[in-house]
Ligand SMILES: Cc1cc2nc3c(=O)[nH]c(=O)nc-3n(C[C@H](O)[C@H](O)[C@H](O)COP(=O)(O)OP(=O)(O)OC[C@H]3O[C@@H](n4cnc5c(N)ncnc54)[C@H](O)[C@@H]3O)c2cc1C
């Protein structure tokens with residue numbers, strides 16, 4: 249089978265990318281989704297808080313997804329469900345996408361362009377630093393979310409949550425609503441990895457304690473979890489002897505962060521960013537393999553689906569542009585500007601800007617590595633300051649952005665490097 | 674007597690820390706909010722705190738055993754668990770469409786509980 253554009257993953261990123269590409273004139277496209285419905289992780293996020301930016305109203309996950317699914321159906325965008333992509337490789341300019349499903353078996357598609365929208369999965373290995381036996385009753389927060397919200401069954405009655413990522417916070421409230429007793433949330437770091445509003449409305453509202461600088465050091469119980477032992481940790485995250493307390497519970501949820509799902513990107517050999525575990529991309533959200541684009545959680549972990557949709561729309565448009573142009577134009581852009589993330593800024597997306605392909609305004613998203621109060625985000629073009637944004641507070645849990653203007657970058661001769669940093673002085 | 678109370682505004686993901694200064698229980702100033710909704714939120718928190726409630730109800734004959742629901746707008750915080758109890762006795766039959774009214778005027782709040790997912 250030949251296709252102009254194949255989109256891998258039918259979550260919010262895949263849907264928005266497909267809609268944008270189709271609207272920009274790409275007719276020969278296909279979404280491949282391994283689940284039995286479109287919408288991705290949003291189907292299990294039944295809480296509200298989605299879409300304030302995009303739709304100016306607060307929707308739940310399934311409602312937000314439905315808006316895009318309706319749009320994709322209006323545009324008659326073809327998709328296949330229960331279809332898993334198992335490999336991508338490059339053959340000259342063509343991308344060879346291999347997928348599998350029950351009706352067709354193994355199928356090979358030759359695509360001119362591909363958009364990677366596989367989302368992310370939860371970190372589970374390494375989250376629990378306890379050797380030995382694992383009784384039943386330990387789940388990642390996202391798995392528990394799927395059990396409760398899709399399958400309608402409760403993992404347990406007395407719950408301790410390790411890690412204060414958003415999924416853990418949301419699940420603290422969800423389990424409370426379903427009649428469970430959530431004893432506490434323990435967070436290894438001295439700050440929470442989740443959004444402040446989720447601490448307020450999911451923990452504080454129900455008097456669930458959040459213990460910062462705490463971790464689980466032991467799990468009691470043979471067949472099933474009977475209790476966990478938590479302890480305070482020092483600056484080096486080492487448990488402090490004498491601070492242990494035993495908490496009776498039958499369930500331990502792990503909410504220790506997300507990692508982009510990039511087995512396929514790795515198989516294809518795209519260059520990866522070691523900080524995000526996602527592909528390195530340029531201004532068009534194109535990876536190091538020409539014609540392969542990435543957006544959403546597969547690129548870098550987002551907390552807000554609105555930004556996922558925005559990013560994916562850009563990827564869809566750029567893929568359409570790529571398909572509409574000759575090779576010479578696509579290869580163009582000798583003038584490469586590298587974006588460097590330093591002094592507290594952990595990474596940026598994109599990390600390369602080709603001036604020839606840049607739009608008038610370029611959104612650059614990033615995260616910081618620690619909590620900062622009363623600082624500034626400084627952007628330097630070469631060694632000239634082009635932006636200085638005062639910030640009351642910055643935290644690793646919240647994605648930040650700056651908007652670069654093409655006219656500004658063009659006005660600086662021989663520009664090869666832009667730096668984004670946290671200015672603390 | 675002057676006292677200050679701190680809140681995390683939950684009206685948008687920015688989560689501003691908003692500080693209300695009270696004089697004998699009356700609000701005299703509100704600071705820290707990025708937009709007017711923050712002041713409105715804090716005023717409500719001090720007088721009539723409200724929340725949107727999202728949860729599940731049982732469904733029979735559908736592609737999955739539960740359907741997600743929400744209160745169409747925020748209800749008094751003190752009625753959250755009463756509302757959840759009311760949802761426990763509901764059993765829908767598939768198909769369920771987004772926006773279907775699941776419980777009209779839940780617990781006398783004047784607010785409907787509506788479905789938020791499509792179940793075939
Ligand atoms: C638990 C949780 C709570 C969240 N809460 C909020 C919130 O309150 N507000 C908010 O704005 N945002 C929230 N988010 C963030 C937002 O939901 C995500 O950022 C968004 O869903 C990411 O979209 P995506 O399309 O990149 O990934 P996903 O939604 O994960 O979609 C990826 C899709 O790709 C498919 N896929 C993966 N690999 C393959 C393959 N090999 N072949 C075929 N298909 C494949 C998957 O099945 C999936 O459907 C939350 C996220 C999580 C995980």
Ligand code: SF4
Nearest residue numbers: 682685688689708711
């Ligand atoms: S004050 Fe305004 S900007 Fe700040 S969290 Fe509330 S709604 Fe958002």
